Amino acid sequence: MAAPPLVVLAGLLVSALVIPWLIARQRRASLGQHVYEDAPKTHTTKQGTPTMGGIAFVAAAAVGFAMGGMRMESLPILALTIAAGAIGFTDDLLILRAQRALGLRARAKFALVAAVALGYVAWVYSSGLAGPAQTWFGTTLQLPLWLWWALSVLAIVGAANAVNLTDGLDGLAAGTTIPALIGVQLTARFSGITAGASVGDAVLGALLGFLWFNRHPARIFMGDTGSLALGALLAGLAIQSGALLLLPLFGAVFVLEALSVIAQVVSFKTTGKRIFKMSPLHHHFELSGWRETAVTSTFVVVAALGAAATWVTWWSSNARALRPL
Numbered sequence: 001m002a003a004p005p006l007v008v009l010a011g012l013l014v015s016a017l018v019i020p021w022l023i024a025r026q027r028r029a030s031l032g033q034h035v036y037e038d039a040p041k042t043h044t045t046k047q048g049t050p051t052m053g054g055i056a057f058v059a060a061a062a063v064g065f066a067m068g069g070m071r072m073e074s075l076p077i078l079a080l081t082i083a084a085g086a087i088g089f090t091d092d093l094l095i096l097r098a099q100r101a102l103g104l105r106a107r108a109k110f111a112l113v114a115a116v117a118l119g120y121v122a123w124v125y126s127s128g129l130a131g132p133a134q135t136w137f138g139t140t141l142q143l144p145l146w147l148w149w150a151l152s153v154l155a156i157v158g159a160a161n162a163v164n165l166t167d168g169l170d171g172l173a174a175g176t177t178i179p180a181l182i183g184v185q186l187t188a189r190f191s192g193i194t195a196g197a198s199v200g201d202a203v204l205g206a207l208l209g210f211l212w213f214n215r216h217p218a219r220i221f222m223g224d225t226g227s228l229a230l231g232a233l234l235a236g237l238a239i240q241s242g243a244l245l246l247l248p249l250f251g252a253v254f255v256l257e258a259l260s261v262i263a264q265v266v267s268f269k270t271t272g273k274r275i276f277k278m279s280p281l282h283h284h285f286e287l288s289g290w291r292e293t294a295v296t297s298t299f300v301v302v303a304a305l306g307a308a309a310t311w312v313t314w315w316s317s318n319a320r321a322l323r324p325l
Contacts, residue, residue: 156231
């Protein structure tokens with residue numbers, strides 16, 4: 001089993017090889033991102049930008065699995081990442097072929113992710129790789145089995161869709177995923193759980209490499225291939241490390257983005273009024289006059305501070321709990 005820094009480096013190298021190839025291939029074929037008609041007007045310049053950069057994350061996950069010794073307890077994480085990425089890939093491919101911003105129907109995408117989530121949760125539970133015992137601040141909580149099942153499926157579906165919603169500005173989804181992924185990985189390792197760790201390490205490296213090409217002005221987007229894979233990976237790692245309850249704290253920005261959409265829809269349907277100028281939340285700040293880079297950097301800083309605060313608080317409380325009197 002390779003050391004974590006080597007696995008991270010391998011993931012970065014995967015990005016360095018795959019991303020330029022994807023950019024060149026799509027440019028030769030005159031293919032690229034199709035911007036939604038109701039997107040902010042400043043996004044028209046993004047039309048035609050190569051997409052599907054998330055292929056690098058899926059490839060890196062496979063490399064990480066191999067470098068981790070191809071351990072069977074890591075196989076569910078790899079399968080979950082590939083399956084979610086495949087759903088996103090189908091959506092991206094339909095958009096590219098149709099040359100319009102309409103891929104899989106929202107209900108179909110939701111149902112497919114939910115089916116994958118159910119299969120994954122059943123797999124890890126029946127294999128004894130995950131269960132209702134969840135780490136918390138200084139203690140372990142034993143959830144009712146039905147609640148653990150419900151929260152686990154919800155975590156995968158919710159995280160996949162939340163990262164997808166966050167993927168709307170250059171560097172935003174990748175930049176906010178990195179601290180959340182680091183937080184989950186550290187929690188798992190401190191708890192002595194290494195299942196899927198190499199997969200997470202490799203994807204972390206791939207994210208760092210991807211950001212080089214995705215920073216403003218982005219030369220490529222991750223697409224649904226990347227956002228669905230990343231969200232599912234984050235949730236899967238949290239489930240197998242017993243950190244399911246910590247996931248919303250590590251990924252607080254994703255929670256805020258998703259809640260902004262829900263609040264906007266509920267408000268408009270019930271009162272006819274919008275709470276935000278546009279949802280998800282990052283578009284509200286754009287339309288309020290913020291530069292795209294300012295929105296992205298602010299959200300990434302908030303994500304990093306939130307994940308760091310969650311990790312330090314969890315680590316210190318659990319360290320005190322383990323310290324002999």
